[in-house]
Amino acid sequence: MLSEVPDPALDELGRTEGGPDTLALLVHDQDTRRLLLLRALLDAADAADPRVCSPEQKARLKDDWALLTEAEDTVRPAGPRGAPSARDRIRYPLTGPWALRCLRGLDRAAGTAEPDEARRLALDLAHFSALAAVSAARAGIPFTTRLTAHDGTLNLPSLGSLGTAPSDDVTVEIVARDGWMRLRRHGSADVVVFLENGFGAWSGSRAWTPAHALPGLTPEAAPMPLDDLDPYRTGPEPRHRTQSGPTTLDDAERKRWLMAWSGTAAVLRTGGAHRLTEALALLRCLVPLEMPPGAEARGGCSATRREAFGALLTSTPPTSAAFAATVVHELQHAKLSALSDAVVLHQGDGRARYFAPWRPDPRPYDGLLQGAYAHLALADFFQRRALSVPSRAESAWTQYSRYRVQVGAVLPVLVGSPDLTARGRRFVDQMVVAYERMDAHPAPRGHTARAEAYVSAVRTLWTQRQSSTTRPNE
Incomplete structure (x- = not known):
């Protein structure tokens, strides 16, 4: 370490x-x-x-x-x-x-x-x-072993899953030789699967569901697992109210994923070469989520899991641009979580009390830092998009202004916290450097004003909500 x-x-x-x-x-x-x-x-x-x-x-x-x-x-x-x-x-x-x-x-x-x-x-x-x-x-390696299919399914990570007729536990004998495996169950026909290079395995049996992967993010990159089979791909409960549970994709949904994914690298480049670099270095698998009710208007839902470094969980992305923004957003959480494992940035007590313009509920200091960090990266991403893609400039400036004003609303709290360690202060000071660097290319007139009005309204509603929840019962 x-x-x-x-x-x-x-x-x-x-x-x-x-x-x-x-x-x-x-x-x-x-x-x-x-x-x-x-x-x-x-x-x-x-x-x-x-x-x-x-x-x-x-x-x-x-x-x-x-x-x-x-x-x-x-x-x-x-x-x-x-x-x-x-x-x-x-x-x-x-x-x-x-x-x-x-x-x-x-x-x-x-x-x-x-x-x-x-x-x-x-x-x-x-x-x-x-x-x-x-x-x-x-x-x-040639070998023979016995595994147990539980509740009607035997999952072989990165290869696929075998469905068994009974829904209870079934013993499956596996005979493996160079490039193929024979799966034997009592009272059923053998299933032979052939291993693909890197990820997945195919079989002519209907009892076998292969694991799927998308092409590499770039031509030189390895295929990207699109994992909708692994039994440990999400936790027992969603992390928060905007996150849904896992889903299994059909062919039509996989095509939608492929269409969005195929243009993601190009969009990432327009937001800065470093965004594509971090995606190639950090992203190891994609986990499909169900679309929660009402989430389509927000572009879906997405998440990372601290214990699953390299995994990005998201509902079906509608476009390559939306997919790229999700990648930028979630990889900042992955980066900051990984850094926090190695460096103590703050000693906050975990009490939820801070205003965050992107959330209706109070946030602890660590949650505020995580959110501000991800939104700062998105502001940088959309500013670069606005400057490099004239046809998308208007929408990109709107997004940039919203994210930058949101970050500006909480940066003083982050910088002024007595809970920061020396290394944490250095880290947050660099966030300020990145924030101020954006002043070199301001958004066209009107975008910032609308974003400031939005954040001001959100703050007012948040303050009223907190006041009503803390008022003594009469």
Whole structure:
């Protein structure tokens, strides 16, 4: 993990930027933390009471770890972009939520004898066998193993999922050879799947649902997983009221995703070359979300998960321009969360009390910092769009003005906080530098005035709402 983030890297990130070396620091730190999380999980399982993790479960975890290790040590023939390794599977964004859920489940199960809790933990731990099997198959290691399909589905991460006729638990024997796997279930025809290069696997069986990927963001980039199958792709509940749950895409929806994605790189370039650079460095998978009621007017919903570094969760993007803006927005949250894991920026108490023009509810200091940081990047993105794409200038100036005024409304609170550490103050000061740098290219007359009137009205409504909720009952 990072022992220290160099000042030049901290300055770049404070300005919502980040060159290849700076972004590589964040990626390496997050990848190292993922490996440590997995090690902590395996150690916790090994030390768990036999009533929580049985000797049979512990032995299977050790066997799976040995298979993963063999897969990592196996020399694979290089494909056009290099063959994925077992370590790549561990570092895949959605492996993080799974590992954290297992670790928390072991902790909870130690204090309870609830059968439902024990079953959930057993199902979660068994997912490690699927991770190991996929890694070994990708490495070309011949093996035979048994996995269990739970509730009618066996998920093989990055390959696809097998549907079983019964909805209860079914044992599936997997025979893997070079480039293919045979899935055997009692009383059903065998299903043979053929591994694609990098992501996905195809089969002629209707029982098999392949994992899908979009083309690389650029011609040189690896395919981008569009993961609507992984059982750990979202948390048990939405993060906030504007976020929906996961969805499974049909062919028509996948085409809409492809159409929007195919133009995203070009739009990112118009908002600054650094926006495409950070997307190529940080983005590892896309997770489709349902469109929540009323969200189409807002362009949909999107989110990141701190434990799933590199994943972007979003409803179907309507256009390439909207997709690019979502990428810019959410990757700032990913960058700041990764930086906060390595550097203590503030010591805020977590109490929600600050006004944020983009939210109706009070925000804690960390939430205010996260929101301001993402909106500052969007202001920069849309200002560059307005200057580089004359045909889209009017709309881009409107967006720029709204975001910049919103950031300006909260920057004094961020800068003046006594909770900032020395490194946090340096970071926030660089946010101010980026904010003031935009003055070199002001928006046309009228845009700023309308944005200021909007934020003023929002502040008035927020103040009235807070006053009414804190007034003593009469």
